[in-house]
Amino acid sequence: MEMASGRVYRSPSLRLTHGGVNEEEELGLGFVRYTRGLGRKRIEISNEMEESLPLDSATEFPLLKRQCSERMVMMMIDDYHEKSALESLPQDVLIRIICGVDHKDLKQLFNVSKSIREATVIAKQSHFAYSTPTKIKAFRTSIDFEESSNLDDIEAPNAPKLKLRFQRKINRRKLADISVALFA
Amino acid sequence: MSMAAVETKKITLRTADNHEFEVEEAIAMEFSTIKTFFDENPDASEDTIPLPNVTSKCLSAIIEYCKSHLAFRARETSSSIDEQVRTYDEEFVKARDNESLKELILAANYLNIKALLDMLNQAVADRIKNKSVEYVRRFFGLENDYTPEEEAAIRAENEWAFEGVDPDDD
Numbered sequence: 001m002e003m004a005s006g007r008v009y010r011s012p013s014l015r016l017t018h019g020g021v022n023e024e025e026e027l028g029l030g031f032v033r034y035t036r037g038l039g040r041k042r043i044e045i046s047n048e049m050e051e052s053l054p055l056d057s058a059t060e061f062p063l064l065k066r067q068c069s070e071r072m073v074m075m076m077i078d079d080y081h082e083k084s085a086l087e088s089l090p091q092d093v094l095i096r097i098i099c100g101v102d103h104k105d106l107k108q109l110f111n112v113s114k115s116i117r118e119a120t121v122i123a124k125q126s127h128f129a130y131s132t133p134t135k136i137k138a139f140r141t142s143i144d145f146e147e148s149s150n151l152d153d154i155e156a157p158n159a160p161k162l163k164l165r166f167q168r169k170i171n172r173r174k175l176a177d178i179s180v181a182l183f184a
Numbered sequence: 185m186s187m188a189a190v191e192t193k194k195i196t197l198r199t200a201d202n203h204e205f206e207v208e209e210a211i212a213m214e215f216s217t218i219k220t221f222f223d224e225n226p227d228a229s230e231d232t233i234p235l236p237n238v239t240s241k242c243l244s245a246i247i248e249y250c251k252s253h254l255a256f257r258a259r260e261t262s263s264s265i266d267e268q269v270r271t272y273d274e275e276f277v278k279a280r281d282n283e284s285l286k287e288l289i290l291a292a293n294y295l296n297i298k299a300l301l302d303m304l305n306q307a308v309a310d311r312i313k314n315k316s317v318e319y320v321r322r323f324f325g326l327e328n329d330y331t332p333e334e335e336a337a338i339r340a341e342n343e344w345a346f347e348g349v350d351p352d353d354d
Contacts, residue, residue, distance in 0.1 A: 089286060093293055100309025107342050111317045113326040
């Protein structure tokens with residue numbers, strides 16, 4: 001069985017299969033959650049569950065399988081919440097999280113997925129750009145009006161962002177002034 | 185009206201899983217979403233507020249957090265209080281697994297509790313710092329949607345792109 005036990009072992013919160021079949025995804029999630037407490041054996045059980053959904057076939061662990069099937073139904077209902085939590089962190093939240101990582105992690109984040117890459121690009125810009133990124137604000141509702149003065153704090157509480165902003169502005173202006181003087 | 189000298193007003197909240205929580209007004213006001221709602225609908229304060237995006241597990245954790253932080257704020261500011269706040273926040277986060285953190289973030293985002301959201305976001309950032317790409321994918325429940333060619337291109341691009349990020353250039 002190719003369901004590399006290694007794979008399942010390493011990713012307790014992800015699908016167990018290659019493909020993106022939703023049904024299997026949810027099963028995978030449900031399973032791993034349920035069998036968290038068991039030892040290595042859990043991997044085999046989950047794999048078997050995946051393959052024979054209508055749980056008729058006799059297996060090594062028939063009793064557990066029956067229990068599994070009942071709980072599975074309940075799990076799937078619960079997992080609806082879990083799954084949506086896992087998959088739907090909105091971009092503005094992702095951006096804020098990414099603003100909290102170290103600069104050297106940004107590179108790595110590019111490789112994670114397209115959506116993370118996008119969020120990282122935006123986070124990078126708000127770290128180093130000198131204009132207030134109003135785009136992020138647009139995701140919020142009018143509640144943010146009272147917090148507009150705190151916008152700086154939302155992005156990166158401990159990054160030297162503010163200093164950069166001012167430095168850049170001054171440098172450019174100085175350059176502009178010098179240029180004018182030279183060529184006036 | 186009331187016989188007691190001080191009667192704190194309670195607000196009732198109903199979670200997605202149909203549990204009702206009664207909280208003191210001061211705590212409900214920490215949730216900007218709710219505060220704004222009451223500001224705009226002052227007569228609604230007796231009603232039960234439905235929170236379809238928040239589970240009872242999350243809400244009770246959030247209420248605990250807000251209660252504790254309100255209590256901290258009521259005391260005189262000092263570095264020892266700051267220390268206690270930091271410790272409290274660390275403990276709050278430490279015991280929770282990644283899924284719970286994400287749920288809490290979504291709830292705090294929905295309820296618009298800035299301090300909690302900032303704290304949780306940073307906690308998650310700390311958890312993914314210095315971790316492998318695979319770990320981050322698992323954390324957010326994401327799939328690698330790059331083709332091998334795209335991946336190679338990104339890696340090449342990164343080397344170049346991050347050269348110029350040094351703030352002293354330009």
